[in-house]
Every structure is written in C-alpha cells, then in structure tokens.
Amino acid sequence: MSVPLYQAKAEMFRTLGHPVRIRVLELLQDGPRPVRDLLAEIDVEASNLSQQLAVLRRAGVVASFREGALVMYALGTPDVADLLAAGRRILGAVLTDRDGLLVELRAQE
Amino acid sequence: MSVPLYQAKAEMFRTLGHPVRIRVLELLQDGPRPVRDLLAEIDVEASNLSQQLAVLRRAGVVASFREGALVMYALGTPDVADLLAAGRRILGAVLTDRDGLLVELRAQE
DNA sequence: TCTTCAGTTGCGAAAATCCGCAACTCGCTC
DNA sequence: GAGCGAGTTGCGGATTTTCGCAACTGAAGA
CATH class of the missing domain: 1.10.10.10 (Winged helix-like DNA-binding domain superfamily/Winged helix DNA-binding domain)
Known part of the structure; x- marks a missing residue:
C-alpha cells in the first residue's frame, strides 16, 4: 500500500x-x-x-x-466549500461558548 | 475580536x-x-x-x-463524521489518480 | 496492603512549520 | 531592451510538533 x-x-x-x-x-x-x-x-x-x-x-x-x-x-473543486461548511458546523458544536466566537459563527452562516 | x-x-x-x-x-x-x-x-x-x-x-x-x-x-459530536466524509470526498476529487489511492478510497465509501 | 494492568504525563531530542528578507522570473510598457 | 509591477523562490532562524523512554496515577485483584 x-x-x-x-x-x-x-x-x-x-x-x-x-x-x-x-x-x-x-x-x-x-x-x-x-x-x-x-x-x-x-x-x-x-x-x-x-x-x-x-x-x-x-x-x-x-x-x-x-x-x-x-x-x-x-x-x-467546489467540494472544498463543503469541507469548510462542515468545519464551521463542528466548531459550532464544539465550542459551546468559549469566549463568544459562537456569535460570529452564527452571523456568518 | x-x-x-x-x-x-x-x-x-x-x-x-x-x-x-x-x-x-x-x-x-x-x-x-x-x-x-x-x-x-x-x-x-x-x-x-x-x-x-x-x-x-x-x-x-x-x-x-x-x-x-x-x-x-x-x-x-456526530458532526465529526460529516467532516471526515467531506474530507474523503475532496480527496477523491483531488487525486485524480496519484498512485492508486483512489481505488482504496472508493472501496471504503 | 502489595501487585498489576490501564493510561497518562514529563522530558528531551529530532523533524517539520512558519515567516521575513533578499534575490529572482515573467509579462507588459515605454 | 530597459524598467516596472506582480508573484515566486531560496535561505536561515525561530517556533512548534512529534515521539520514544521513563516515571507516575488509579482502579481492581491477590
């Protein structure tokens, strides 16, 4: 392999x-x-x-x-955009609220 | 920020x-x-x-x-699975065939 | 309690990344 | 063809990762 x-x-x-x-x-x-x-x-x-x-x-x-x-x-490839979106989603799930990043994240989605 | x-x-x-x-x-x-x-x-x-x-x-x-x-x-979070899947998809798109990895990839999906 | 098995942490050396500066290449314009 | 603007590449030095070894912690059994 x-x-x-x-x-x-x-x-x-x-x-x-x-x-x-x-x-x-x-x-x-x-x-x-x-x-x-x-x-x-x-x-x-x-x-x-x-x-x-x-x-x-x-x-x-x-x-x-x-x-x-x-x-x-x-x-x-346009798939890259999907990956970035998936990353954003995880970030949202992971940082319940470590210092307010969540707000920014939501605004961008 | x-x-x-x-x-x-x-x-x-x-x-x-x-x-x-x-x-x-x-x-x-x-x-x-x-x-x-x-x-x-x-x-x-x-x-x-x-x-x-x-x-x-x-x-x-x-x-x-x-x-x-x-x-x-x-x-x-289960979202992690999505991210991995997205990564797999990109890999498929990106390596048109750099040395046969594609085959393995397809088998796994 | 004394071991033992299951994982973790500390540490230091080797390897990989990161990044600014300087030099270079490639089109374009005069 | 000389000069210029747009990017790239080469080169170190500083920082960060990576990873094995050894020492340590914690739960379960003898």
Whole structure:
C-alpha cells in the first residue's frame, strides 16, 4: 500500500490547518481571484501569502492560471466549500461558548 | 475580536491533520471504544496514542470517561463524521489518480 | 496492603512549520 | 531592451510538533 489512505487524509486536513490558508479558501468560495485581491484583504507579506498558496496548490486544493499581468487562483473543486461548511458546523458544536466566537459563527452562516 | 474565527477554524483542521488522530476518529465513528481497542488496531506506542488522544480531547473533538478499569473514548459530536466524509470526498476529487489511492478510497465509501 | 494492568504525563531530542528578507522570473510598457 | 509591477523562490532562524523512554496515577485483584 503506497502512502496509506489515512495519511493522505491527514495531509489534506493539515493543509487547511493554517489561518491564512483558511482565509484564502473562504475568499475563493466566491469565485476566482487575483493574488492582488487576496493580498489586499489578508494582511500578510507577499512572500508569505505566496508560500501558503503554494501549499494549497501542491495539495491540489486550489489551481492557478495567468490572466494578463495577474495570476488568478480558484478552488480546485467546489467540494472544498463543503469541507469548510462542515468545519464551521463542528466548531459550532464544539465550542459551546468559549469566549463568544459562537456569535460570529452564527452571523456568518 | 478574541481569537479570530478563521484561526479557530485553522486549529480545528490542524487537529485532524495527523494520521493517528484520523484513524482514531474513524474507529470512533462506530461508537465508543476503550483505549485498549484503539491501541490494538493502530500500532503506535501507548504514550504516543495517549498524547494524540489528549490533542483531540483538548480540541473538544472527542470525550473520554471511565468504565470500570478501562477508559473509553467517543466522538464529541456526530458532526465529526460529516467532516471526515467531506474530507474523503475532496480527496477523491483531488487525486485524480496519484498512485492508486483512489481505488482504496472508493472501496471504503 | 502489595501487585498489576490501564493510561497518562514529563522530558528531551529530532523533524517539520512558519515567516521575513533578499534575490529572482515573467509579462507588459515605454 | 530597459524598467516596472506582480508573484515566486531560496535561505536561515525561530517556533512548534512529534515521539520514544521513563516515571507516575488509579482502579481492581491477590
């Protein structure tokens, strides 16, 4: 058995386990966006964002392509949105109320 | 904003981002189990398993309780199963066929 | 009580992540 | 073709994870 299945799953989840990467995915839910935009909304160094995008790209979670002078990013598959939604649901179930995050969560759903 | 929401989400995903922890959760999908059983099926040192269980416990993903001489573990919420299922789906979408994992995946669904 | 079995915790070393700085590549425009 | 704006890559250093060993706690039996 090459690369056990449960290890592949673990890598998939670990790929999402970073604040910047989560934000990127949430932004991409609304459709493709140029790095430019992501950078404007996320407040992180350009090189840092680029590295996080590379992680997502290597995992196949997002895809990138050029459009004129800009580089665009998009979700690799719409299923990603489902995963994020499932994550939100668990968070709701898990933090009964650790310091008010619940409110924010509800507002976003 | 205390602990931004996207950071909480990232931590949630990172919690699942470990082969042993994934296996534990998959085993717990079928109902509560004693550490004893998990240890028998996972092939990892007892202390290591205990540490991974602690990670899941701290995140609220699983809960533990004693039953006689044994310590039992169970999913903190059934929603966890949904998350795992969503992960499986993405994996299917993402690895078009990186070395045959797809077959295993299909068999398990 | 003294053991023993079931798990957990502490600790330290090895490995992996994270992140800023600097250098580089690639289109585009002048 | 020189310069520029948009991103990426390389490189360390700091931080975080991971994991085995050894010591410890707690319940149940002898």
